[in-house]
Amino acid sequence: MLCSIIKGNSMExxxxxxxxxxxxxxxxxxxxxxxxxxxxxxxxxxxxxNTYSLTSTSKAPNWFSGVFEGLDTINPTTFSLCMDGTGTPxxxxxxxxxxxxxxxxxxxxxxxxxxxxxxxxxxxxxWVSSDPFLIGDAKLAGNGKTPIQNVIRAEFAxxxxxxxxxxxxxxxxxxxxxxxxxxxxxxxTHQFNSPNVSIAMKYxxxxxxxxxxxxxxxxxxxxxxxxxxxxxxxKDNEIYVVEINDPxxxxxxxxxxxxxLIYANEDGDEPDGxxxxxxxxxxxxxxxxxxxxxxxKILSQVTFIFxxxxxxxxxxxxxxxxxxxxxxxxxxxxxxxxxILAYTSFINKWCGYNKKRLxxxxxxxxxxxxxxxxxxxxxxxxxxxxDILSLNKSLxxxxxxxxIDFKTVWLEGYTDTRFMGWISKMWGSIPVxxxxxxxxPENRMNxxxxxxxxxxxxKGFYGYFASDEYEKALPxxxxxFSNQTKAVRGFIxxxxxxxxxxxxxxxxxxxxxxxxxxx
Numbered sequence: 001m002l003c004s005i006i007k008g009n010s011m012e013x014x015x016x017x018x019x020x021x022x023x024x025x026x027x028x029x030x031x032x033x034x035x036x037x038x039x040x041x042x043x044x045x046x047x048x049x050n051t052y053s054l055t056s057t058s059k060a061p062n063w064f065s066g067v068f069e070g071l072d073t074i075n076p077t078t079f080s081l082c083m084d085g086t087g088t089p090x091x092x093x094x095x096x097x098x099x100x101x102x103x104x105x106x107x108x109x110x111x112x113x114x115x116x117x118x119x120x121x122x123x124x125x126x127w128v129s130s131d132p133f134l135i136g137d138a139k140l141a142g143n144g145k146t147p148i149q150n151v152i153r154a155e156f157a158x159x160x161x162x163x164x165x166x167x168x169x170x171x172x173x174x175x176x177x178x179x180x181x182x183x184x185x186x187x188x189t190h191q192f193n194s195p196n197v198s199i200a201m202k203y204x205x206x207x208x209x210x211x212x213x214x215x216x217x218x219x220x221x222x223x224x225x226x227x228x229x230x231x232x233x234x235k236d237n238e239i240y241v242v243e244i245n246d247p248x249x250x251x252x253x254x255x256x257x258x259x260x261l262i263y264a265n266e267d268g269d270e271p272d273g274x275x276x277x278x279x280x281x282x283x284x285x286x287x288x289x290x291x292x293x294x295x296x297k298i299l300s301q302v303t304f305i306f307x308x309x310x311x312x313x314x315x316x317x318x319x320x321x322x323x324x325x326x327x328x329x330x331x332x333x334x335x336x337x338x339x340i341l342a343y344t345s346f347i348n349k350w351c352g353y354n355k356k357r358l359x360x361x362x363x364x365x366x367x368x369x370x371x372x373x374x375x376x377x378x379x380x381x382x383x384x385x386x387d388i389l390s391l392n393k394s395l396x397x398x399x400x401x402x403x404i405d406f407k408t409v410w411l412e413g414y415t416d417t418r419f420m421g422w423i424s425k426m427w428g429s430i431p432v433x434x435x436x437x438x439x440x441p442e443n444r445m446n447x448x449x450x451x452x453x454x455x456x457x458x459k460g461f462y463g464y465f466a467s468d469e470y471e472k473a474l475p476x477x478x479x480x481f482s483n484q485t486k487a488v489r490g491f492i493x494x495x496x497x498x499x500x501x502x503x504x505x506x507x508x509x510x511x512x513x514x515x516x517x518x519x
Contacts, residue, residue, distance in 0.1 A: 030070040036110055038206055040269075040318035041066030041081075041199070051078040058318035061086040061093035062368050063269035064103075065200035065318075067110050071192050078189040079199070095179045097368035098186050100441030102177060103201050106160075107194040108151040108170040111208040118169040118447045119147040127168065130451065132282045133216045135289060156193045162446075169447055171203060202366070202438050203447060205265070205274035207237055207316070210309045213278070214240045222288055223247030224299065231342030237312040239342050244284045245303040246296075254303060258465040259357045261429075262457065263307035264364040266324045266419065268314020272436040273364025275447065277308040279454025298462045303356075310419070311339065327422035343419060351427045351481065359470075359477055360391070360430045360461065361420040369439040373403035374453070376435040378410035381421060385412070387430045387476070390469035398460030402453060403443045428480025430473060 031052070033042055040058040047053050050072050056064055064081060071077050086093030108115035119127040119141055127147035129139045141147035146157040151170040160172045176189045188199075198204075218227045224247030231239045245254055262280060264273030284304065287295025309315070314322035326340050350356050367376070377392050392406040415421030420431035436453070438445040445453065464470050 032069050034067040036067045037316045039065045050075050054079055054081045056086055059086045060269045060318050063201055065204055067198045069196050071195045073195055076189050076191045081186045083184045095184045095186050097371055099179050099370055101369040102173040102175050104171045105197055105199045106171045110198040111206050113209050113212040114151050115170045121166040132285045133220055205271035207312045230346045233313050233339050234337050235313050242306040246299040255356055257303040258359050259303045260360045260461045261305040262362040263310050265310045267320045268311045268322055269318045269320050270366040272366035272438045274308050275450040276454045277306050279451030280458050281306050283455040302462055325417040327419050328417040358427050358429045361423045363420040363433040365435050367435045367437050373405050374437050374440050375404040377406050379433040380412045381415045381431045384430050387473040388432050394464040394467045394469045395460040398456045428477045
């Protein structure tokens with residue numbers, strides 16, 4: 001436009017265009033993206049009034065988020081995000097996977113613990129907080145149209161209220177979206193009431209939230225709950241593992257309990273699984289504190305280990321697969337990320353030193369919105385193929401409120417370069433991977449439903465450990481566990497295992513890796 005005006009040799013038009021250009025640049029300068037850990041959106045240009053072209057700085061095809069300041073609160077704002085250049089050459093970003101996607105947004109602080117607390121109305125008409133660390137009347141948040149809270153300004157609170165008026169969260173959905181497959185571009189439009197807005201493909205799970213949650217959990221001193229701080233990440237973040245068991249069980253009784261480990265965020269740009277793990281923990285925590293009979297029954301038979309935030313560094317950079325395949329031999333003196341050594345050391349001490357069981361390892365990922373339903377199990381480990389099929393058959397009834405697909409298989413193979421496969425090879429556990437999809441167009445899940453899915457996993461595994469399917473898998477689990485435990489104890493008792501002698505092994509217990517039977 002500016003070039004045509006200049007060619008027209010009209011000085012008045014030229015000066016007028018400069019004024020308009022300066023005004024648009026000034027307006028654009030007022031809209032900015034705040035550099036925030038876990039966010040990967042940047043503004044390329046303002047293509048029209050209140051229309052912004054975005055790019056993914058991490059090139060992740062399955063995640064986007066950004067914290068914006070200075071947006072127009074009078075007129076609608078449109079964002080466009082082109083998928084070209086995202087993903088990998090083998091699997092490039094494809095906007096067709098985003099058809100039907102409703103991202104989420106909030107006016108609250110992206111990194112605040114309170115931004116992720118939701119409220120539901122009870123039968124008496126009172127709002128009840130989801131915060132598991134509030135007890136009794138402290139959980140109540142009034143009986144008005146919206147709950148009493150300090151995240152969203154009162155005049156905007158109804159914007160975040162569910163249609164039935166019984167659920168409130170500081171996150172709402174962006175429903176005016178569409179795709180252009182020709183340009184491989186995703187569009188979202190909304191009339192925002194606040195100039196400061198955080199937008200994400202799905203509910204983010206932040207390290208700041210994790211840190212505050214774990215701090216609260218440690219201070220709560222809930223019986224049967226142990227927060228293990230097992231080390232620090234490459235970026236000096238705390239690495240947490242949560243153990244929840246029967247508070248009245250003896251040490252010897254706990255050694256006989258069935259054990260399931262559930263972890264999420266193996267890929268740093270996939271937060272759905274984090275919220276499922278969070279929901280599983282919340283269900284058990286609330287049950288212990290409220291002396292729930294069902295939770296008491298579950299914990300009398302099963303011990304749970306949770307890692308809700310497996311790769312906090314990958315999350316900071318919004319990167320896929322940063323640590324997913326690093327559980328493999330690199331040589332004794334080669335570099336391993338501290339997280340790898342912390343996790344493997346924890347497992348070796350759990351099983352090898354303490355002789356505690358580890359029957360099943362669950363690895364939670366997430367897919368793009370129309371790749372599949374709420375829960376899938378598309379990756380089958382070759383070593384435990386039939387055991388995984390039987391496990392999924394047993395678990396399926398627990399997911400009646402969700403859309404599931406346990407028949408479609410995308411990939412079969414050995415998974416021993418992943419954490420779950422490494423544990424399986426080392427200790428005989430059944431490794432199973434699930435893809436979670438909170439944005440599935442036919443059954444979108446809010447934070448409450450993700451909590452419910454975590455509860456379903458807990459109940460499902462309780463049922464599995466009492467099933468014939470588990471009894472069939474048990475000899476294989478016990479055989480490997482027993483042999484490896486004897487091998488570990490033999491090395492420890494005979495004082496054979498040292499750093500220098502570890503050259504003849506895969507790795508050693510002190511540093512993490514350890515395969516006494518490896519070549």
